[in-house]
Amino acid sequence: MSSSEEDDHSAHGIAESFDPPFNMPVVFKRAAADLSARHEATTDDQQSSDIPDIYGPDEGSPYPETEIEKQIQSRIKADILRSKLNYSDPFDEVHDRYGFRRQTAKISLDQYNAWWKEYRPYIQRRERKWQNLMSEVGLYHKDTTNPPTRFPPRSSKVTRYIRKGIPAAWRGNAWFWYAQGPQYLAKHPGLYDFLWKRAFANHNRDAEVIERDLHRTFPDNLLFANHNQTDDESPMISALRRVLLAYSEYMPATGYCQSLNFLAGVFLIFLDEEKAFWMLVIITQKYLPGMHDENLEGANIDQGVLMISVKDTLPTVWSKIGMGFDGFSADQVRETTDSAGATSLDDKELLTHSRASTEFIRKLPPITLSTTSWFMSGFIGTLPFESVVRIWDCFFYEGSKVFFRIALTILKLCEPELNALSDPIDVFQTVQDVPKSMVDPNYLLTSCFKRNNGFGHISEAEVRARRMYVSEIRRRSSRGQLGLNRNGNTPSDQNFQQWDNKMYKFQKRSNSPLLHGLPLRLRMHRLKLAADNHT
Amino acid sequence: MDAKPQTSVKLVLLGEAAVGKSSLVLRFVSNEFQEHKEPTIGAAFLTQKCQLPNRTIKFEIWDTAGQERFASLAPMYYRNAQAAVVVYDVTKPASFVKARHWVSELHAQASPDIVIALVGNKVDLASDDNGPRVATAEGQALADDEGLLFLETSAKTGSNVQEVFTALANKLPEPAAASAATQETPDHIDLSAAPNKQANCAC
Numbered sequence: 001m002s003s004s005e006e007d008d009h010s011a012h013g014i015a016e017s018f019d020p021p022f023n024m025p026v027v028f029k030r031a032a033a034d035l036s037a038r039h040e041a042t043t044d045d046q047q048s049s050d051i052p053d054i055y056g057p058d059e060g061s062p063y064p065e066t067e068i069e070k071q072i073q074s075r076i077k078a079d080i081l082r083s084k085l086n087y088s089d090p091f092d093e094v095h096d097r098y099g100f101r102r103q104t105a106k107i108s109l110d111q112y113n114a115w116w117k118e119y120r121p122y123i124q125r126r127e128r129k130w131q132n133l134m135s136e137v138g139l140y141h142k143d144t145t146n147p148p149t150r151f152p153p154r155s156s157k158v159t160r161y162i163r164k165g166i167p168a169a170w171r172g173n174a175w176f177w178y179a180q181g182p183q184y185l186a187k188h189p190g191l192y193d194f195l196w197k198r199a200f201a202n203h204n205r206d207a208e209v210i211e212r213d214l215h216r217t218f219p220d221n222l223l224f225a226n227h228n229q230t231d232d233e234s235p236m237i238s239a240l241r242r243v244l245l246a247y248s249e250y251m252p253a254t255g256y257c258q259s260l261n262f263l264a265g266v267f268l269i270f271l272d273e274e275k276a277f278w279m280l281v282i283i284t285q286k287y288l289p290g291m292h293d294e295n296l297e298g299a300n301i302d303q304g305v306l307m308i309s310v311k312d313t314l315p316t317v318w319s320k321i322g323m324g325f326d327g328f329s330a331d332q333v334r335e336t337t338d339s340a341g342a343t344s345l346d347d348k349e350l351l352t353h354s355r356a357s358t359e360f361i362r363k364l365p366p367i368t369l370s371t372t373s374w375f376m377s378g379f380i381g382t383l384p385f386e387s388v389v390r391i392w393d394c395f396f397y398e399g400s401k402v403f404f405r406i407a408l409t410i411l412k413l414c415e416p417e418l419n420a421l422s423d424p425i426d427v428f429q430t431v432q433d434v435p436k437s438m439v440d441p442n443y444l445l446t447s448c449f450k451r452n453n454g455f456g457h458i459s460e461a462e463v464r465a466r467r468m469y470v471s472e473i474r475r476r477s478s479r480g481q482l483g484l485n486r487n488g489n490t491p492s493d494q495n496f497q498q499w500d501n502k503m504y505k506f507q508k509r510s511n512s513p514l515l516h517g518l519p520l521r522l523r524m525h526r527l528k529l530a531a532d533n534h535t
Numbered sequence: 536m537d538a539k540p541q542t543s544v545k546l547v548l549l550g551e552a553a554v555g556k557s558s559l560v561l562r563f564v565s566n567e568f569q570e571h572k573e574p575t576i577g578a579a580f581l582t583q584k585c586q587l588p589n590r591t592i593k594f595e596i597w598d599t600a601g602q603e604r605f606a607s608l609a610p611m612y613y614r615n616a617q618a619a620v621v622v623y624d625v626t627k628p629a630s631f632v633k634a635r636h637w638v639s640e641l642h643a644q645a646s647p648d649i650v651i652a653l654v655g656n657k658v659d660l661a662s663d664d665n666g667p668r669v670a671t672a673e674g675q676a677l678a679d680d681e682g683l684l685f686l687e688t689s690a691k692t693g694s695n696v697q698e699v700f701t702a703l704a705n706k707l708p709e710p711a712a713a714s715a716a717t718q719e720t721p722d723h724i725d726l727s728a729a730p731n732k733q734a735n736c737a738c
Contacts, residue, residue, distance in 0.1 A: 209602065212553045219571035258552065258602045259576045294604055366611055369597065373577035381573065425543065425595050428580040 068197060071242065077235035079272060081223055087168035091222055097168065098269055099222035100385050106436035107384060115439045119386075122442070127167045133157070151177045159397070163449055166393045172270030175396040176279060179286070184278045192246055192274040199245035206248040206256040214241055217261045223269065239273045240264055247280050254284060257292035259376040266380060266388070287400045291376055297474070302375050303368040304361040304470035306407055309458060311360070317411050320418045320427050321367040322360060361470050362477040370432050375403055387441040394445070399460040409448040410435050541591040542710055546703070547612040549637045550622035551630040552601030555656040558690035559622065560598050563700055568691050575600045578612065585704045592704040594618070613645045618652075618703050623669065625655040625687060631669045638681050650706050652684040652699050653677060659689040
């Protein structure tokens, strides 16, 4: 990749450069030592000398060669299985072009087929457009059968093309390219193989929880299902095991989190397992930072950001989903606990306002029990599969703002139904079920990206600023103890109120609940200033 | 069917990953079973009504993710819950330990009036050659000590699943005549279609 292209990436700033803690080509042994040091921190019973250096070709592998050989064979089988997908034609009458069942709980076979009849000519048209675009820039030749591995630099035309859908056969490579996968792979050649072999040899600590979810990953998909009725598992399941184990070795702080199985599973449908592994690293480190970590705080922060955005841009939806189970609005303030320390009427009012503006961030409304999974699983299981991959097309190209925009669009599309509800409990059902029946990705994406759609366009910088804001409020209210505020206990110490006070004052000064309208740098500065004054 | 008073009851399912929480709900709500049910991420929300002789209970069910790290979300579910089902896998003794933890957490944190059922699932898998099994007496002892309902179930065969919810419905205090109970037309779901003959609830 040329440096200008690299600049192009960083200029758009999907995320700061991420540097994994070690560099394979230098010495594999150093990597093993580093990893074993990290491993020791978690398992006491393992002596460092027991950790085999399975990578060193001279030392020989303590791990049974036959088992390694078996894994390598299954990897080849997985590649063969994947190559049977042509990504254009459905497998058969009941499965789609990715091997999933066409019929789901919320979409009938007839509904699916009616949509597919319309959609198929559309994707064929888009494929031709992409071929022309790629030929123009010399990245594709009609004679070659292999999908392209390089893609054109960012431009408004490419953005438009991506939003209308990448050809499915090129999709995996395009995700990999725009997520800067090639740089990761080039920097760490052979690391993936090292990691999964090491996980097998060392009995990775997450092996058991990973094992529990392998067969529960896309059981309806032909690639993952064990359909030959023997005891042999599908090679895709074996590939999934290796990817998740390698990830757990590489990122011990995250280890394994349910939903990573789904993310990895989708990558495996479109990419070979080494690239799938790197995509899993990239999505969790760059695009959804902290979301799958032990305390899920990254997931909570993004829910806070989403709730702020709903409150700002979809007030009628907020009036429905901002409710607690008790029927109180989540940002409603309870006089007794919150204004007890206030002396004057002014103070009381100030506190009430400031708490009201952030209460729902500290104590997320129950609707986030549903929407958390949207982000953790990248909408897998929430939306029909074609919509998921169309969203991912935009996500890896444009950044994590895409998930927020899509989430807002889904809620906006739910609005008419939500408005018709009288029982608050039906809100949960609606928000959970309506997206599952959204059969047409074009409708969803057009609604999302059209101009003047009523809720503004959150930029990547805005997402960063909001994440920082939410993270700060949550950190200060819970002092790092997530359980405290999730529990519904209201921290009532003086410091906390001071912080609220400051937030309220400069929110008021900027004339926006969210410091809207201020340049990003100034907003960051003010946040930092308030934080420093506070401590 | 005559119009009966209907009460909405918030119910939460808790228990270790892969013990069959979602499968129990799927059996109760749709009378279906999937061999490899996808793990629940965050939570799933379902409703199902249970017809008692003189009233209807509408269960609003929060089916939660089982993995340890999702436990930080749990207070959000069991806050205000009137009923809880704590599930373990009878073939996985470790999941019974986890169930104990959930019971004590509920007693410490949830509403004091909460009605709890302890459920040992996957009895269809329990056999001598299938490794250690959590003894029925062990589950019963915990239930007796803590004042819980106790049942062993199989979401796969449907055994005892309806009974869990019927037992909970029966144990829920009847609201005072003029309180929250609302008159509503009964639902149109033909609950008698459930093949589970031993069920004494009309669910």
